[in-house]
Amino acid sequence: MTTIFDVAKKAGVSKSTVSRVLTNKGYVNKKTRQKVEKAISEVGYIPNYLARNFRNSQTRTIGFIINGSIKLLGEFIEKFIKVAESFAYEVVIYSSDSDPVKEKQYLDLLKYKQIDGLFILTRANDWQVIEPYSKYGPIATWHRVESTKIYSAYVDHYYIYAAILQNLRKNGHKYVGFVLNSARSQNMLSANDAIKKQEAMGLKTWKYICATQENYGESSAQSFLKLSEKPKVVFIYADYVAGMFMKKLRELDETVANQTQVISLDNSIISELLDITSIDLDIDTQAYNEFVYIYNNLNAVSLPLKKIRLKLAVRKSFTQIDPECFPEYRIIK
Amino acid sequence: MTTIFDVAKKAGVSKSTVSRVLTNKGYVNKKTRQKVEKAISEVGYIPNYLARNFRNSQTRTIGFIINGSIKLLGEFIEKFIKVAESFAYEVVIYSSDSDPVKEKQYLDLLKYKQIDGLFILTRANDWQVIEPYSKYGPIATWHRVESTKIYSAYVDHYYIYAAILQNLRKNGHKYVGFVLNSARSQNMLSANDAIKKQEAMGLKTWKYICATQENYGESSAQSFLKLSEKPKVVFIYADYVAGMFMKKLRELDETVANQTQVISLDNSIISELLDITSIDLDIDTQAYNEFVYIYNNLNAVSLPLKKIRLKLAVRKSFTQIDPECFPEYRIIK
DNA sequence: CTGTTAGCGCCTTCAC
DNA sequence: GTGAAGGCGCTAACAG
Numbered sequence: 215m216t217t218i219f220d221v222a223k224k225a226g227v228s229k230s231t232v233s234r235v236l237t238n239k240g241y242v243n244k245k246t247r248q249k250v251e252k253a254i255s256e257v258g259y260i261p262n263y264l265a266r267n268f269r270n271s272q273t274r275t276i277g278f279i280i281n282g283s284i285k286l287l288g289e290f291i292e293k294f295i296k297v298a299e300s301f302a303y304e305v306v307i308y309s310s311d312s313d314p315v316k317e318k319q320y321l322d323l324l325k326y327k328q329i330d331g332l333f334i335l336t337r338a339n340d341w342q343v344i345e346p347y348s349k350y351g352p353i354a355t356w357h358r359v360e361s362t363k364i365y366s367a368y369v370d371h372y373y374i375y376a377a378i379l380q381n382l383r384k385n386g387h388k389y390v391g392f393v394l395n396s397a398r399s400q401n402m403l404s405a406n407d408a409i410k411k412q413e414a415m416g417l418k419t420w421k422y423i424c425a426t427q428e429n430y431g432e433s434s435a436q437s438f439l440k441l442s443e444k445p446k447v448v449f450i451y452a453d454y455v456a457g458m459f460m461k462k463l464r465e466l467d468e469t470v471a472n473q474t475q476v477i478s479l480d481n482s483i484i485s486e487l488l489d490i491t492s493i494d495l496d497i498d499t500q501a502y503n504e505f506v507y508i509y510n511n512l513n514a515v516s517l518p519l520k521k522i523r524l525k526l527a528v529r530k531s532f533t534q535i536d537p538e539c540f541p542e543y544r545i546i547k
Numbered sequence: 548m549t550t551i552f553d554v555a556k557k558a559g560v561s562k563s564t565v566s567r568v569l570t571n572k573g574y575v576n577k578k579t580r581q582k583v584e585k586a587i588s589e590v591g592y593i594p595n596y597l598a599r600n601f602r603n604s605q606t607r608t609i610g611f612i613i614n615g616s617i618k619l620l621g622e623f624i625e626k627f628i629k630v631a632e633s634f635a636y637e638v639v640i641y642s643s644d645s646d647p648v649k650e651k652q653y654l655d656l657l658k659y660k661q662i663d664g665l666f667i668l669t670r671a672n673d674w675q676v677i678e679p680y681s682k683y684g685p686i687a688t689w690h691r692v693e694s695t696k697i698y699s700a701y702v703d704h705y706y707i708y709a710a711i712l713q714n715l716r717k718n719g720h721k722y723v724g725f726v727l728n729s730a731r732s733q734n735m736l737s738a739n740d741a742i743k744k745q746e747a748m749g750l751k752t753w754k755y756i757c758a759t760q761e762n763y764g765e766s767s768a769q770s771f772l773k774l775s776e777k778p779k780v781v782f783i784y785a786d787y788v789a790g791m792f793m794k795k796l797r798e799l800d801e802t803v804a805n806q807t808q809v810i811s812l813d814n815s816i817i818s819e820l821l822d823i824t825s826i827d828l829d830i831d832t833q834a835y836n837e838f839v840y841i842y843n844n845l846n847a848v849s850l851p852l853k854k855i856r857l858k859l860a861v862r863k864s865f866t867q868i869d870p871e872c873f874p875e876y877r878i879i880k
Numbered sequence: 881c882t883g884t885t886a887g888c889g890c891c892t893t894c895a896c
Numbered sequence: 897g898t899g900a901a902g903g904c905g906c907t908a909a910c911a912g
Contacts, residue, residue: 215659215660215905217904217905217906218905218906218907219905219906227882227883228882228883228884229883229884229905229906229907230882230883230884230885230907230908231881231882231883233906233907233908234881234882234907236906236907237906237907239907239908240881240882240908241881241882242881242882243881243882246881246882260655260658260659261905261906262659262660262904262905262906263659263661264597264600264601264604264606264660264661264904264905265601265904265905265906265907266905266906266907267597267601267906268597268598268600268601268888268889268890268904268905268906269887269888269905269906269907269908270888270906270907271597271888273597275639278640280625280628282625287620287621287624287625288620288621288624291620291621291624291640292613292615292620292642295613295640295641295642296642299641299642304639304641305639305640306608306637306638306639306640307611307624307628307638307639307640308628308632308637309625309628309629309632322593326548326593326595326596327548327595327597328596328597430816454816454820457816457820458820461820461822483763483787483790483817484816484817484820487787487790487791487794487817487820487821488820488821489794548889550888550889550890551889551890551891552889560898560899561898561899561900562889562890562891562899562900563891563892563898563899563900563901564897564898564899566890566891566892567891567897567898569890569891570890570891572891572892573892573897573898574897574898575897575898576897576898579897579898594889594890595888595889595890597888597889598888598889598890598891599889599890599891601888601889601890601904601905601906602889602890602891602892602903602904603890603891603904604904
């Protein structure tokens with residue numbers, strides 16, 4: 215293995231000079247620099263990152279905790295990694311299994327400088343537990359969190375739900391169904407706020423709360439069918455749940471299935487294949503922002519975050535879209 | 548930050564003794580060991596992995612290259628990471644974008660000891676290029692590769708296709724459709740071998756070769772519809788492509804769609820939602836084996852690989868299954 | 881502008 | 897069974 219010492223010998227300079235060339239810090243004579251660069255390629259020098267990181271006590275590595283619950287993982291992670299790579303950071307993946315103890319171990323990794331920053335897809339601990347760790351390094355999450363110390367590129371679900379409900383009211387709907395997630399997440403709380411507001415204004419609702427792991431939401435359809443009076447439209451919190459809802463409905467009662475309109479969240483390939491009208495939360499930009507937040511904190515810069523561009527993909531499952539209710543959306547048919 | 552020196556001072560011993568306790572190497576008096584252990588917890592010592600890895604020039608890190616083409620990424624990666632974690636390894640994700648140059652950079656990471664082993668989801672370089680790197684550390688891939696030096700937990704597609712074709716022949720089918728992947732992969736070559744063998748025995752076929760990125764295979768349906776005589780069964784190389792095929796078919800010609808049977812590979816949630824009969828390649832076990840291969844090589848042990856348990860999920864899209872053609876499969880209805 | 885020097889935290893001979 | 901010493905490869909004062 216060649217080291218800077220070999221380069222130095224070859225170029226007839228000292229190690230420090232080589233180091234200066236390598237790190238682009240301090241003054242180096244143009245000619246010396248050229249000599250060094252020549253020597254570098256001649257001896258085939260490759261920096262030893264292990265040594266460099268040790269010396270700098272920095273890892274240029276971001277931890278990324280997954281927890282097995284997210285269907286859009288592939289898309290998100292890919293974007294996150296690509297952005298990280300473009301800034302010369304590496305991403306290490308950990309699996310928390312939504313276990314608070316495991317999650318704490320990873321938080322400790324941050325404390326003990328084994329990673330520079332941490333992204334938590336969905337947290338297992340209360341944010342009060344997590345927040346103190348942010349003094350050891352930047353933390354971001356996909357979970358919506360009301361904290362100035364932990365970043366989240368969330369889209370406020372209040373407005374998502376409010377827009378849909380406004381649209382439905384304009385359509386004359388007085389009775390609406392919802393399939394919601396049981397997770398006590400801020401997103402679901404916001405969704406509920408939006409729904410309650412409409413309930414207070416006279417909207418009748420049916421709500422089914424879905425345990426996250428429960429058969430992709432199969433039972434929501436069964437529950438729906440037991441209703442004596444059924445809403446004509448159901449808004450479902452995720453594509454794959456909406457998919458399963460429709461599948462079950464169709465299996466159990468084709469007529470009802472044909473009368474039921476569905477709107478979902480995610481706009482993944484599932485909603486595309488099943489012709490489900492779906493809202494796209496712009497995962498790519500979210501992933502970008504999550505990384506850039508971490509990067510900014512690590513490097514004391516402030517690269518601008520990108521604006522999230524919501525999208526409404528209109529498909530057969532629900533077509534009565536009033537663009538005025540979705541001013542910020544790109545509407546795609 | 549506390550170091551072994553702090554521990555040594557506290558325990559009234561030397562750094563070396565602390566190190567011996569930490570690494571469990573060499574002789575340490577029981578009482579001394581206890582003293583040291585007490586000191587460790589008293590000063591709240593946490594080993595500096597940066598230093599340790601540097602010293603040992605090992606990373607306990609496995610590189611994992613993705614390339615943006617795989618829909619089952621989430622499932623695979625999660626399993627791989629969990630296995631790695633259970634053996635105290637970390638996984639760093641890189642994105643190659645199927646770019647040979649980028650891939651080579653990651654191969655170099657192995658050469659220069661910045662990762663201990665490497666997993667390549669789907670390789671961009673020829674395996675002759677990759678193979679030499681295996682002397683720097685174990686390499687595994689999801690791509691099927693005919694090499695003793697690079698491991699792949701592949702399932703031989705020859706037998707997958709042969710079994711299906713045998714089943715279809717038993718059903719009396721004399722004309723079969725295929726949607727295949729354009730990737731010049733060993734898997735597709737094997738599939739072709741199996742198909743050709745049946746063609747030689749008189750089977751009539753229609754084949755559509757799908758570019759990987761092309762609209763999820765939308766055009767396969769258009770091409771299918773142009774056929775004057777259409778096969779009754781189409782075997783499609785991936786769930787999402789099968790999904791798109793059926794969707795397009797249904798859109799363009801409902802009658803034909805109803806007459807066309809489909810079998811796919813992957814058994815993901817897509818085939819479940821769309822009621823497509825699908826073969827499950829047991830991704831979990833594949834991921835397990837991929838990691839264990841790397842682990843075995845790194846640690847000069849030979850933990851047994853697990854047997855891949857293929858599954859055939861029978862759904863509405865194709866029901867005439869003859870279990871005798873699938874002796875090794877678990878058949879699930 | 882460049883070289884000398886010291887040291888990051890850890891592990892591993894080598895004496896004792 | 898334990899301690900002293902050296903060094904992994906690199907960077908950053910500090911001199912000059």
